[in-house]
Amino acid sequence: xxxxxxxxxxxxxxxxxxxxxxxxxxxxxxxxxxxxxxxxxxxxxxxxxxxxxxxxxxxxxxxxxxxxxxxxxxxxxxxxxxxxxxxxxxxxxxxxxxxxxxxxxxxxxxxxxxxxxxxxxxxxxxxxxxxxxxxxxxxxxxxxxxxxxxxxxxxxxxxxxxxxxxxxxxxxxxxxxxxxxxxxxxxxxxxxxxxxxxxxxxxxxxxxxxxxxxxxxxxxxxxxxxxxxxxxxxxxxxxxxxxxxxxxxxxxxxxxxxxxxxxxxxxxxxxxxxxxxxxxxxxxxxxxxxxxxxxxxxxx
Amino acid sequence: xxxxxxxxxxxxxxxxxxxxxxxxxxxxxxxxxxxxxxxxxxxxxxxxxxxxxxxxxxxxxxxxxxxxxxxxxxxxxxxxxxxxxxxxxxxxxxxxxxxxxxxxxxxxxxxxxxxxxxxxxxxxxxxxxxxxxxxxxxxxxxxxxxxxxxxxxxxxxxxxxxxxxxxxxxxxxxxxxxxxxxxxxxxxxxxxxxxxxxxxxxxxxxxxxxxxxxxxxxxxxxxxxxxxxxxxxxxxxxxxxxxxxxxxxxxxxxxxxxxxxxxxxxxxxxxxxxxxxxxxxxxxxxxxxxxxxxxxxxxxxxxxxxxxxxxxx
Numbered sequence: 039x040x041x042x043x044x045x046x047x048x049x050x051x052x053x054x055x056x057x058x059x060x061x062x063x064x065x066x067x068x069x070x071x072x073x074x075x076x077x078x079x080x081x082x083x084x085x086x087x088x089x090x091x092x093x094x095x096x097x098x099x100x101x102x103x104x105x106x107x108x109x110x111x112x113x114x115x116x117x118x119x120x121x122x123x124x125x126x127x128x129x130x131x132x133x134x135x136x137x138x139x140x141x142x143x144x145x146x147x148x149x150x151x152x153x154x155x156x157x158x159x160x161x162x163x164x165x166x167x168x169x170x171x172x173x174x175x176x177x178x179x180x181x182x183x184x185x186x187x188x189x190x191x192x193x194x195x196x197x198x199x200x201x202x203x204x205x206x207x208x209x210x211x212x213x214x215x216x217x218x219x220x221x222x223x224x225x226x227x228x229x230x231x232x233x234x235x236x237x238x239x240x241x242x243x244x245x246x247x248x249x250x251x252x253x254x255x256x257x258x259x260x261x262x263x264x265x266x267x268x269x270x271x272x273x274x275x276x277x278x279x280x281x282x283x284x285x286x287x288x289x290x291x292x293x294x295x296x297x298x299x300x301x302x303x304x305x306x307x308x309x310x311x312x313x314x315x316x317x318x319x320x321x322x323x324x325x326x327x328x329x330x331x332x333x334x335x336x337x338x
Numbered sequence: 339x340x341x342x343x344x345x346x347x348x349x350x351x352x353x354x355x356x357x358x359x360x361x362x363x364x365x366x367x368x369x370x371x372x373x374x375x376x377x378x379x380x381x382x383x384x385x386x387x388x389x390x391x392x393x394x395x396x397x398x399x400x401x402x403x404x405x406x407x408x409x410x411x412x413x414x415x416x417x418x419x420x421x422x423x424x425x426x427x428x429x430x431x432x433x434x435x436x437x438x439x440x441x442x443x444x445x446x447x448x449x450x451x452x453x454x455x456x457x458x459x460x461x462x463x464x465x466x467x468x469x470x471x472x473x474x475x476x477x478x479x480x481x482x483x484x485x486x487x488x489x490x491x492x493x494x495x496x497x498x499x500x501x502x503x504x505x506x507x508x509x510x511x512x513x514x515x516x517x518x519x520x521x522x523x524x525x526x527x528x529x530x531x532x533x534x535x536x537x538x539x540x541x542x543x544x545x546x547x548x549x550x551x552x553x554x555x556x557x558x559x560x561x562x563x564x565x566x567x568x569x570x571x572x573x574x575x576x577x578x579x580x581x582x583x584x585x586x587x588x589x590x591x592x593x594x595x596x597x598x599x600x601x602x603x604x605x606x607x608x609x610x611x612x613x614x615x616x617x618x619x620x621x622x623x624x625x626x627x628x629x630x631x632x633x634x635x636x637x638x639x640x641x642x643x644x645x646x647x648x649x650x651x
Contacts, residue, residue: 064545074447139375168573260475
């Protein structure tokens with residue numbers, strides 16, 4: 039009897055200390071997980087603070103209206119801002135229609151055969167190709183073979199190829215979210231396949247496609263390496279005048295300022311980074327707002 | 339009378355058929371256009387392979403493959419040219435490894451928190467913030483490594499120079515942390531709820547469910563996330579160009595300067611290298627190596643992901 043009681047007591051004692059240990063381990067683990075999650079956010083905070091405190095002193099109206107200069111205090115980002123707009127324009131001009139076209143083909147027209155599978159695998163792989171490789175492609179194909187030289191057009195084409203997989207994937211997701219019943223109704227009323235896609239499927243898919251396009255362009259706007267590869271890192275003290283004009287962009291100008299040995303240029307670089315981050319913030323805010331607005335309005 | 343009616347309806351039917359054919363014919367160019375759009379991805383891949391192969395072939399006409407892959411001195415820009423890729427390859431792999439040492443533990447733990455613990459409110463705030471981290475242009479991380487990580491963290495710890503592999507690694511670790519976290523979280527969330535409920539029913543607590551049920555069940559998905567992130571780190575260019583210097587030294591010391599493969603490509607592009615010279619060919623040879631390494635990693639990761647999806651979908 040007493041032995042039995044004793045056994046129960048020890049078992050109880052052992053299991054309660056074991057339970058405490060398990061709880062403690064759980065707490066510790068949760069603490070670790072929370073710390074890991076917030077370390078990322080802390081890094082973001084420190085990064086933004088570093089950039090802001092270095093660059094805000096250099097950020098004034100002159101910074102937007104002057105050209106690069108040998109003197110850090112006089113250097114501005116005018117040619118870089120214009121160049122960025124030009125290159126992004128051409129990137130969008132090529133990447134948007136081609137990306138949406140490819141997505142429509144894959145989502146609405148392609149049958150499940152080997153060709154479709156090859157194209158899909160291929161797009162996945164292209165998304166993982168390092169951007170310097172696109173730079174080598176752009177250098178050979180656009181700069182040399184098509185003789186576009188170090189032009190806005192060559193830069194736009196190179197970046198368009200780079201972000202094409204992003205546009206395609208986002209557009210496909212948008213198209214896939216449109217319920218099949220809409221297509222069936224349209225086809226049932228005698229519309230052709232293309233009329234169905236163009237008038238019924240594409241409009242409701244447009245918000246998510248637009249979001250994808252903005253995300254793709256915000257990737258492109260920060261790309262530096264491919265543009266350096268095609269030879270865009272030169273001293274440019276003018277704004278582009280046409281597709282074949284030489285150019286510089288914000289990201290390239292920032293890299294240029296970072297690599298100057300004089301310490302004063304670090305602050306100029308930080309000012310450029312603030313401008314670039316500001317543009318990105320506006321673009322992403324717009325994308326988020328767009329998605330929220332249309333999700334609320336959508337009936338299904 | 340009835341034959342006339344049927345003749346009329348036959349005519350109407352034929353007219354309708356003609357109109358339909360016409361409509362289809364008008365749509366043919368559109369169909370050709372979107373097919374061409376989809377095919378462009380294949381053209382791009384073929385283009386990359388041809389472009390890389392053309393110059394790489396020229397490079398290997400002058401340098402033997404063995405010398406390239408086993409040589410320990412990389413001096414193509416000097417007068418006595420040596421073409422051993424090991425210093426560059428070693429730098430790339432070491433910096434990628436360093437980035438993974440930061441991104442794997444932090445990313446996976448963050449994923450466990452977001453998938454198993456976080457209330458929906460917290461999750462809906464934390465996830466977009468982490469995505470912001472992944473969307474910051476890499477040239478900005480380069481600035482951060484040069485102006486903060488090196489002078490404020492590494493140099494007080496005894497690093498002698500501002501430029502080092504370690505500072506590039508830390509910046510890259512922060513860059514790919516969200517990638518690891520987000521893909522690992524996806525993998526953990528697709529582990530069926532029934533597995534968790536079974537474990538709870540047997541008396542497990544949250545910690546045990548997370549570490550002994552969810553993590554092992556999501557392992558192949560997490561592994562895929564890690565490999566994709568590593569491939570991103572291998573191909574990362576601006577951070578290593580800015581933060582780790584341009585010295586192709588074969589070294590195991592992460593607090594020294596090193597030159598990654600991508601950084602070498604940028605260094606040559608910055609100069610005025612003419613086509614036809616061996617220096618020009620080297621960037622394509624390095625590019626080919628980079629392409630093959632990242633492609634193998636990506637294909638392996640996708641294979642893992644496909645296998646993982648088969649298990650649970």
